[in-house]
Amino acid sequence: MSDLVIDTHSLRKEFGPKVAVADLTLDVRAGEVFGFLGPNGAGKTTSIKMLLSLTKPTAGRATLLGRPLGDLAARAKIGYLPEHFRFHEWLRADEFLNLHGELYGMDRAARGAAVPRLLKLVGLEDRAATKLGAFSKGMLQRIGLAQALLNDPALVFLDEPTSGLDPIGRRVVRDIITDLRQRGMAVFLNSHFLSEVEKTCDRVAFIRGGRVLQTSSLKEFEEEAMQVVVRVGQPTPELLTGLAQFGRNVALEPGDGRVRLTMSDEAQLPALAHWVVQNGHNLYELTPTHLSLEDRFLQVVGEESDE
Amino acid sequence: MAAILIIARLTIREAQRRRLLWVALFMGLAFLLVFGIAFHYIRLDIERQVTAGDDITFVSLLLLTAGLYAVNLLTNVVAVLVSVTTLSGEIESHTIDAIVTKPIPRWQVVMGKWLGFAGLVLAYLALLVGGLMLIVYLRSGFLMDNIGRGVAMMALAALLVLTVSIAGGTRLSTIANGVMTFMLFGLAFMGGLVEQVGALIRNTAAVNVGIVSSLIMPADSLWKKATVYFQPSDVSNPFELGPFAAITEPSSLMVAYAVVYLLVLLALALRSFSRRDL
Numbered sequence: 051m052s053d054l055v056i057d058t059h060s061l062r063k064e065f066g067p068k069v070a071v072a073d074l075t076l077d078v079r080a081g082e083v084f085g086f087l088g089p090n091g092a093g094k095t096t097s098i099k100m101l102l103s104l105t106k107p108t109a110g111r112a113t114l115l116g117r118p119l120g121d122l123a124a125r126a127k128i129g130y131l132p133e134h135f136r137f138h139e140w141l142r143a144d145e146f147l148n149l150h151g152e153l154y155g156m157d158r159a160a161r162g163a164a165v166p167r168l169l170k171l172v173g174l175e176d177r178a179a180t181k182l183g184a185f186s187k188g189m190l191q192r193i194g195l196a197q198a199l200l201n202d203p204a205l206v207f208l209d210e211p212t213s214g215l216d217p218i219g220r221r222v223v224r225d226i227i228t229d230l231r232q233r234g235m236a237v238f239l240n241s242h243f244l245s246e247v248e249k250t251c252d253r254v255a256f257i258r259g260g261r262v263l264q265t266s267s268l269k270e271f272e273e274e275a276m277q278v279v280v281r282v283g284q285p286t287p288e289l290l291t292g293l294a295q296f297g298r299n300v301a302l303e304p305g306d307g308r309v310r311l312t313m314s315d316e317a318q319l320p321a322l323a324h325w326v327v328q329n330g331h332n333l334y335e336l337t338p339t340h341l342s343l344e345d346r347f348l349q350v351v352g353e354e355s356d357e
Numbered sequence: 358m359a360a361i362l363i364i365a366r367l368t369i370r371e372a373q374r375r376r377l378l379w380v381a382l383f384m385g386l387a388f389l390l391v392f393g394i395a396f397h398y399i400r401l402d403i404e405r406q407v408t409a410g411d412d413i414t415f416v417s418l419l420l421l422t423a424g425l426y427a428v429n430l431l432t433n434v435v436a437v438l439v440s441v442t443t444l445s446g447e448i449e450s451h452t453i454d455a456i457v458t459k460p461i462p463r464w465q466v467v468m469g470k471w472l473g474f475a476g477l478v479l480a481y482l483a484l485l486v487g488g489l490m491l492i493v494y495l496r497s498g499f500l501m502d503n504i505g506r507g508v509a510m511m512a513l514a515a516l517l518v519l520t521v522s523i524a525g526g527t528r529l530s531t532i533a534n535g536v537m538t539f540m541l542f543g544l545a546f547m548g549g550l551v552e553q554v555g556a557l558i559r560n561t562a563a564v565n566v567g568i569v570s571s572l573i574m575p576a577d578s579l580w581k582k583a584t585v586y587f588q589p590s591d592v593s594n595p596f597e598l599g600p601f602a603a604i605t606e607p608s609s610l611m612v613a614y615a616v617v618y619l620l621v622l623l624a625l626a627l628r629s630f631s632r633r634d635l
């Protein structure tokens with residue numbers, strides 16, 4: 051028994067000549083929030099659909115919660131918010147949640163407790179009796195999220211859960227995800243809002259052209275490369291060559307006398323400061339900044355795009 | 358198995374919410390009203406002209422059969438119309454995605470929908486047939502023998518058409534499915550006519566065309582079988598019943614064939630939906 055909630059090996063999906071997912075190999079651990087990032091058409095939705103048996107993989111194998119794809123016992127512990135979040139519009143919000151609760155096999159008492167709780171969680175408690183046909187896009191997405199959490203899932207797939215939400219709604223979703231993680235549930239998150247991913251995810255995978263380019267934990271990112279800005283009174287050529295021993299890409303900003311460099315080890319910072327002062331420079335500023343996830347995304351995914 | 362019932366109930370609730378049930382009910386009552394008025398006045402006329410009891414009964418039989426013919430057509434068309442969008446529409450709109458990812462086998466979704474629509478269609482058939490019989494009985498005291506068996510044939514035909522439309526919906530777009538189902542229905546109808554004419558003028562080729570078409574789609578043969586039950590056994594020349602009569606009686610084998618046809622098609626529909634990409 052491993053603690054992997056998702057474990058895939060070379061999953062592949064072809065639609066005729068079109069390869070939507072070329073090789074999906076990744077694992078997601080129990081209790082982890084996993085961000086699945088990539089440009090439009092990268093194969094994110096197709097990957098989720100394969101994992102949920104909405105579409106059949108052309109090749110490869112995978113397990114969810116330790117069970118083969120399509121296993122009903124595993125599905126009972128999985129929640130899913132589809133990318134298109136279209137639901138039966140002639141149902142009222144509470145009827146809709148009740149229906150999906152029934153499909154999860156929840157008894158009347160369990161549904162009676164879960165439905166009002168989830169309506170409140172997604173901020174729709176006043177709309178219980180409204181037909182879904184009268185819901186706005188963001189409200190539909192909220193009720194869809196409530197639907198995905200009905201069964202207290204061990205693993206939730208959220209395909210762009212905030213694409214239609216206002217800033218408050220996005221905040222709500224972020225809090226929900228954080229809460230899910232605290233309760234030990236795993237979340238598989240597709241999103242284009244990288245600042246949100248940055249705040250909620252433990253690990254991310256970058257995918258393009260149906261291939262996983264890189265999987266890393268956000269912690270690793272933080273410990274990895276950082277940008278350092280050094281500002282001294284009078285930058286000299288000797289300063290620039292001297293700084294090169296601490297990092298790469300040393301460059302003098304035109305105009306304000308700031309020097310930028312990329313360092314990989316934070317522990318080097320005091321030594322750098324010491325060296326600058328020892329060599330007779332007046333140190334006004336020394337600022338380490340980490341690459342944002344967006345920078346990282348553009349770096350990993352963007353550079354070789356449009357092939 | 359619980360999922361089948363959940364989906365069946367959902368199907369009926371959708372028909373209710375979309376006002377399908379009420380429109381169908383209202384139009385059904387309008388149909389019965391028109392039939393009742395027509396029956397009343399024709400009866401009045403006949404009673405003035407004809408005195409022989411047998412002949413008066415025959416007129417009741419003829420009119421009731423004509424009414425049943427219309428009901429058969431109506432229920433078949435309604436069966437197609439209510440079910441033709443159900444699977445393809447939900448696949449196209451992606452409402453099905455959140456349903457089939459629940460811990461239920463996919464075939465149960467199809468089975469539940471079939472069951473829900475079958476209930477609706479059969480209830481509709483029962484309402485219209487019951488209404489016709491009641492009107493005829495109240496006005497003339499005439500009760501058709503064997504009507505149960507005949508209506509069973511009509512019910513089988515309606516379920517057959519329903520199954521075709523559900524099965525088509527697992528793979529075809531709504532519009533393609535509608536065209537296919539109605540064309541099949543039309544083909545069977547035309548084949549039935551050709552067979553009648555062929556039997557009348559003793560043209561074997563025409564009869565064979567009819568037989569082949571009823572193998573492709575047995576709904577029309579079932580109606581013919583029903584009319585055989587509706588005709589009293591002592592009618593000497595079945596052609597007296599006009600276009601509603603069966604000149605050639607479909608064999609019991611044809612009924613068995615229709616049942617097998619339905620079951621196989623339903624099984625194919627369950628399988629086809631279970632295997633497709635959504």
Ligand SMILES: Nc1ncnc2c1ncn2[C@@H]1O[C@H](COP(=O)(O)OP(=O)(O)OP(=O)(O)O)[C@@H](O)[C@H]1O
Pocket residue numbers: 065068069070071088089090091092093094095096097
């Ligand atoms: N049913 C289908 N038939 C043919 N091609 C498809 C089908 N579904 C997806 N594709 C193709 O597969 C590729 C991946 O699509 P997918 O929806 O998985 O992208 P995505 O990463 O979710 O993109 P987005 O960020 O825009 O949602 C695309 O090139 C798309 O055109």
Ligand SMILES: [Mg+2]
Pocket residue numbers: 094095096133209
């Ligand atoms: Mg997508």
